[in-house]
Amino acid sequence: xxxxxxxxxxxxxxxxxxxxxxxxxxxxxxxxxxxxxxxxxxxxxxxxxxxxxxxxxxxxxxxxxxxxxxxxxxxxxxxxxxxxxxxxxxxxxxxxxxxxxxxxxxxxxxxxxxxxxxxxxxxxxxxxxxxxxxxxxxxxxxxxxxxxxxxxxxxxxxxxxxxxxxxxxxxxxxxxxxxxxxxxxxxxxxxxxxxxxxxxxxxxxxxxxxxxxxxxxxxxxxxxxxxxxxxxxxxxxxxxxxxxxxxxxxxxxxxxxxxxxxxxxxxxxxxxxxxxxxxxxxxxxxxxxxxxxxxxxxxxxxxxxxxxxxxxxxxxxxxxxxxxxxxxxxxxxxxxxxxxxxxxxxxxxxxxxxxxxxxxxxxxxxxxxxxxxxxxxxxxxxxxxxxxxxxxxxxxxxxxxxxxxxxxxxxxxxxxxxxxxxxxxxxxxxxxxxxxxxxxxxxxxxxxxxxxxxxxxxxxxxxxxxxxxxxxxxxxxxxxxxxxxxxxxxxxxxxxxxxxxxxxxxxxxxxxxxxxxxxxxxxxxxxxxxxxxxxxxxxxxxxxxxxxxxxxxxxxxxxxxxxxxxx
Amino acid sequence: xxxxxxxxxxxxxxxxxxxxxxxxxxxxxxxxxxxxxxxxxxxxxxxxxxxxxxxxxxxxxxxxxxxxxxxxxxxxxxxxxxxxxxxxxxxxxxxxxxxxxxxxxxxxxxxxxxxxxxxxxxxxxxxxxxxxxxxxxxxxxxxxxxxxxxxxxxxxxxxxxxxxxxxxxxxxxxxxxxxxx
Numbered sequence: 001x002x003x004x005x006x007x008x009x010x011x012x013x014x015x016x017x018x019x020x021x022x023x024x025x026x027x028x029x030x031x032x033x034x035x036x037x038x039x040x041x042x043x044x045x046x047x048x049x050x051x052x053x054x055x056x057x058x059x060x061x062x063x064x065x066x067x068x069x070x071x072x073x074x075x076x077x078x079x080x081x082x083x084x085x086x087x088x089x090x091x092x093x094x095x096x097x098x099x100x101x102x103x104x105x106x107x108x109x110x111x112x113x114x115x116x117x118x119x120x121x122x123x124x125x126x127x128x129x130x131x132x133x134x135x136x137x138x139x140x141x142x143x144x145x146x147x148x149x150x151x152x153x154x155x156x157x158x159x160x161x162x163x164x165x166x167x168x169x170x171x172x173x174x175x176x177x178x179x180x181x182x183x184x185x186x187x188x189x190x191x192x193x194x195x196x197x198x199x200x201x202x203x204x205x206x207x208x209x210x211x212x213x214x215x216x217x218x219x220x221x222x223x224x225x226x227x228x229x230x231x232x233x234x235x236x237x238x239x240x241x242x243x244x245x246x247x248x249x250x251x252x253x254x255x256x257x258x259x260x261x262x263x264x265x266x267x268x269x270x271x272x273x274x275x276x277x278x279x280x281x282x283x284x285x286x287x288x289x290x291x292x293x294x295x296x297x298x299x300x301x302x303x304x305x306x307x308x309x310x311x312x313x314x315x316x317x318x319x320x321x322x323x324x325x326x327x328x329x330x331x332x333x334x335x336x337x338x339x340x341x342x343x344x345x346x347x348x349x350x351x352x353x354x355x356x357x358x359x360x361x362x363x364x365x366x367x368x369x370x371x372x373x374x375x376x377x378x379x380x381x382x383x384x385x386x387x388x389x390x391x392x393x394x395x396x397x398x399x400x401x402x403x404x405x406x407x408x409x410x411x412x413x414x415x416x417x418x419x420x421x422x423x424x425x426x427x428x429x430x431x432x433x434x435x436x437x438x439x440x441x442x443x444x445x446x447x448x449x450x451x452x453x454x455x456x457x458x459x460x461x462x463x464x465x466x467x468x469x470x471x472x473x474x475x476x477x478x479x480x481x482x483x484x485x486x487x488x489x490x491x492x493x494x495x496x497x498x499x500x501x502x503x504x505x506x507x508x509x510x511x512x513x514x515x516x517x518x519x520x521x522x523x524x525x526x527x528x529x530x531x532x533x534x535x536x537x538x539x540x541x542x543x544x545x546x547x548x549x550x551x552x553x554x555x556x557x558x559x560x561x562x563x564x565x566x567x
Numbered sequence: 568x569x570x571x572x573x574x575x576x577x578x579x580x581x582x583x584x585x586x587x588x589x590x591x592x593x594x595x596x597x598x599x600x601x602x603x604x605x606x607x608x609x610x611x612x613x614x615x616x617x618x619x620x621x622x623x624x625x626x627x628x629x630x631x632x633x634x635x636x637x638x639x640x641x642x643x644x645x646x647x648x649x650x651x652x653x654x655x656x657x658x659x660x661x662x663x664x665x666x667x668x669x670x671x672x673x674x675x676x677x678x679x680x681x682x683x684x685x686x687x688x689x690x691x692x693x694x695x696x697x698x699x700x701x702x703x704x705x706x707x708x709x710x711x712x713x714x715x716x717x718x719x720x721x722x723x724x725x726x727x728x729x730x731x732x733x734x735x736x737x738x739x740x741x742x743x744x745x746x747x748x
Binding site (some may be wrong): 177201 | 607
């Protein structure tokens with residue numbers, strides 16, 4: 001069989017139903033095989049779009065996302081998405097064409113050492129040097145991408161090898177890699193110690209991250225929390241694993257987290273970190289982070305344990321396996337939950353006195369926070385929501401109130417502007433029956449707006465709700481607060497583009513709203529309109545995102561309103 | 568502690584082990600003998616800000632496996648974090664943090680020393696004391712091979728430097744566990 005066809009068969013054997021990409025010179029033979037491949041290929045308009053679509057696909061579905069690109073610029077265009085998938089632990093396989101074997105190392109046309117360039121941010125990569133390696137490497141790539149701590153895997157295949165004739169048989173046997181054996185079970189003794197620590201804690205808090213969602217352990221987390229009155233907070237990446245309507249929910253923590261969540265971390269005597277990595281956006285000033293707390297750290301990646309914050313009780317394992325064991329051990333101790341009374345009265349008073357809040361808009365002015373609340377109502381709180389990066393991302397995280405996992409897809413680790421629209425395409429392709437809304441910022445959306453063409457030509461029905469303040473809002477906020485309001489290259493204005501016309505030029509529907517009284521109805525109209533819609537929502541221009549832990553500050557020094565900021 | 572729960576543990580008794588050992592570490596790393604593996608290891612060190620003191624790479628008795636021996640300072644780097652990051656590389660098969668007391672470590676160095684006639688006897692004497700070998704003699708220089716611990720090589724360097732050290736080449740340490748292990 002021609003190796004290019006064997007590649008398609010290998011992908012099919014891994015259960016691939018969809019892939020995203022763009023052809024070019026070096027992967028022409030591969031795209032010839034795509035014509036007859038047994039899965040749907042979505043032709044994006046930029047390789048970065050293909051990469052983020054693969055991420056959105058993976059995050060919405062829990063399956064491996066796949067993207068193709070050609071050599072040289074095609075491959076380098078993928079790099080941002082590869083790095084993004086690495087930082088957010090997204091199971092993805094990227095397949096790049098490479099120049100012909102004989103040209104490698106000669107600076108041939110469209111040659112780029114994509115393997116070398118991506119070494120720092122792939123989970124693993126394969127340089128194919130013999131066409132016969134393709135089926136095996138594909139099998140290994142999917143295994144590595146989707147097991148343990150998920151991440152991106154790159155396969156780089158020289159053009160001439162696609163044309164080789166090889167024997168193909170589907171690889172179904174389990175992958176054995178001597179240097180890769182993730183431990184998943186969790187050490188029973190450590191789990192028992194953790195249960196005892198929990199039983200003895202007076203001010204415990206669960207701090208959960210994207211690992212709970214990647215590990216499909218949302219139910220297991222809810223069970224554990226239900227075994228006592230444990231308070232829960234979550235990172236940006238972990239939203240939805242525990243329902244925002246849950247009584248034990250304190251809201252998101254971190255730089256734009258709630259007062260209750262950040263202060264609970266600060267005052268806790270025991271932090272249970274589950275699939276989270278104590279990123280700097282969570283800890284604030286590391287030396288002053290959670291001064292009273294002992295730490296139970298549950299993670300599948302041993303390197304995360306004690307990387308930033310020392311773990312008193314490390315548990316390396318798959319959260320889906322560890323959490324039920326911890327629940328059993330904890331229940332067996334039959335602790336008296338009244339020991340948490342004092343803690344809850346503190347937490348409740350924080351929640352009551354320091355809720356998320358904003359000054360309502362007057363005269364129909366649309367406050368960005370209000371926009372997200374309106375979106376929650378218009379979508380019934382049940383959409384798959386993607387976002388770009390910036391203020392709108394934080395407001396969506398704060399105000400949408402995610403109830404279920406895999407409903408919130410954003411770029412948390414790398415913070416990639418332009419992520420939202422292509423990720424929404426991936427999510428919609430994965431979940432065609434769900435409503436998929438991309439909450440975009442005007443600074444971000446323009447960075448990958450070409451993917452609106454993908455939506456139209458490929459019939460991908462996503463709704464883009466553009467939070468348009470005519471600024472790169474988060475950078476403007478920092479310049480206002482910490483750089484004496486010396487605005488530098490952040491004003492986008494409203495003159496260009498005309499988003500409604502732009503949407504129409506792409507063949508999508510363009511809508512605009514600049515009055516809070518019409519907003520929800522316009523959103524409903526957008527949701528009910530067939531096909532892709534871009535809704536340009538003109539919001540208050542210089543609204544700032546609060547609460548906020550100022551950069552370099554301790555979590556307890558967070559500010560809730562503008563007058564509290566000192567720089 | 569509450570009645571009926573005698574074996575509850577006290578939070579204040581929990582501690583995090585120290586991260587820095589304060590001594591030199593020799594890591595013996597078995598990796599797959601494949602193209603690009605050294606780049607992955609070296610790249611990881613530079614990206615994470617780990618500073619390698621010495622590095623030696625060579626084949627093992629198994630042609631599909633290579634050994635990377637590297638030394639680094641445990642006073643600046645949390646060795647545990649270094650090894651855990653290394654383990655994340657799929658091509659890394661096994662890592663051993665060699666215990667100093669249970670390890671034989673050796674390094675080889677070549678010294679090219681300027682040797683005017685009047686110094687020659689003294690340099691030869693140093694070489695004998697250090698059980699070093701003179702491997703090349705020219706009109707104005709002598710080349711000496713020294714094998715031993717890094718400390719021995721550094722001591723030899725201090726001795727010959729006053730005579731005029733033209734060039735020095737060191738291999739980096741390699742190590743093997745003592746005994747039958």
